[in-house]
Amino acid sequence: MNFVKLEGLGNDFILFDALKDDLSAINFHELAPKLCNRHFGIGADGLLIVRKSEKADFYMQVINADGSEPQMCGNGIRCFARYVYENYAKKSVISVETLAGIMLPVLDPKNNIIEVDMGEPILEPARVPVKFSGEKMLNAPVPVLDQTFAITAVSMGNPHGVIFVADVSAVNVPVYGAALETHEIFPEKANIEFCQILSRGEIKMRVWERGAGETLACGTGACAAAVAGVLTGRLDRDVTVQLAGGILKISWDADDNRVSMSGPAFQVFKGEVVL
Numbered sequence: 001m002n003f004v005k006l007e008g009l010g011n012d013f014i015l016f017d018a019l020k021d022d023l024s025a026i027n028f029h030e031l032a033p034k035l036c037n038r039h040f041g042i043g044a045d046g047l048l049i050v051r052k053s054e055k056a057d058f059y060m061q062v063i064n065a066d067g068s069e070p071q072m073c074g075n076g077i078r079c080f081a082r083y084v085y086e087n088y089a090k091k092s093v094i095s096v097e098t099l100a101g102i103m104l105p106v107l108d109p110k111n112n113i114i115e116v117d118m119g120e121p122i123l124e125p126a127r128v129p130v131k132f133s134g135e136k137m138l139n140a141p142v143p144v145l146d147q148t149f150a151i152t153a154v155s156m157g158n159p160h161g162v163i164f165v166a167d168v169s170a171v172n173v174p175v176y177g178a179a180l181e182t183h184e185i186f187p188e189k190a191n192i193e194f195c196q197i198l199s200r201g202e203i204k205m206r207v208w209e210r211g212a213g214e215t216l217a218c219g220t221g222a223c224a225a226a227v228a229g230v231l232t233g234r235l236d237r238d239v240t241v242q243l244a245g246g247i248l249k250i251s252w253d254a255d256d257n258r259v260s261m262s263g264p265a266f267q268v269f270k271g272e273v274v275l
């Protein structure tokens with residue numbers, strides 16, 4: 001079974017193409033933990049599977065390292081666009097159906113930046129989903145272990161809990177990220193972003209991803225963090241997000257309410273899985 005390894009700011013994925021190979025017998029939910037293991041497998045934060053779509057050029061299926069299937073993946077859709085550009089006749093504008101809707105990544109080969117319209121943020125607690133009685137969950141205190149975090153809940157098709165702190169390097173992300181990921185307020189679990197304000201146009205962010213752990217970058221998380229920063233009065237609408245793996249540019253348009261994300265993605269190597 002052929003695969004391509006790709007990365008977007010160090011958030012890395014193993015891509016399989018069901019349009020080129022017969023993958024009908026493969027259970028990727030079961031296979032993901034082994035393939036994503038960085039010692040016993042290839043190593044990755046998740047899988048991307050290229051599939052046929054009736055509504056768009058392609059369908060992108062995302063599987064987290066733990067085998068769970070999220071609605072959307074921001075770094076993943078940029079990697080998907082890079083793969084299509086390199087392997088399907090240099091198409092730089094494509095439509096991709098996902099569980100979060102149809103996305104339109106645009107790859108600029110001159111500067112290797114891929115821009116994606118990530119759609120509108122979802123703030124209604126029941127649709128994030130998060131257990132919260134108010135209209136929007138902004139800076140709500142949530143006790144976890146020996147701390148209390150002020151959480152802003154945003155969905156970009158997948159759930160995020162955004163927390164603003166004075167110094168992200170001082171946060172024990174593996175402990176508190178993991179505890180919040182599975183906190184009972186998030187019935188479908190959540191991705192947890194810890195953000196440090198550098199200016200009204202720039203943040204530093206660390207992320208604990210649902211189903212993957214701490215990663216070097218999270219595209220939907222960067223979008224959720226920018227939206228949370230605007231909603232809580234900390235940020236303007238154009239935000240540079242500094243991640244361990246590099247920089248994402250996020251913009252939340254006041255007129256159409258849509259969030260755009262720009263950043264790189266590259267193929268790293270190709271190989272064959274020996275099952």
Ligand SMILES: N[C@H](CCC[C@H](N)C(=O)O)C(=O)O
Binds near residue numbers: 069159191211219
């Ligand atoms: N772990 C996420 C999916 C991948 C999101 C992240 N890799 C991104 O770039 O958006 C979730 O379960 O919602």
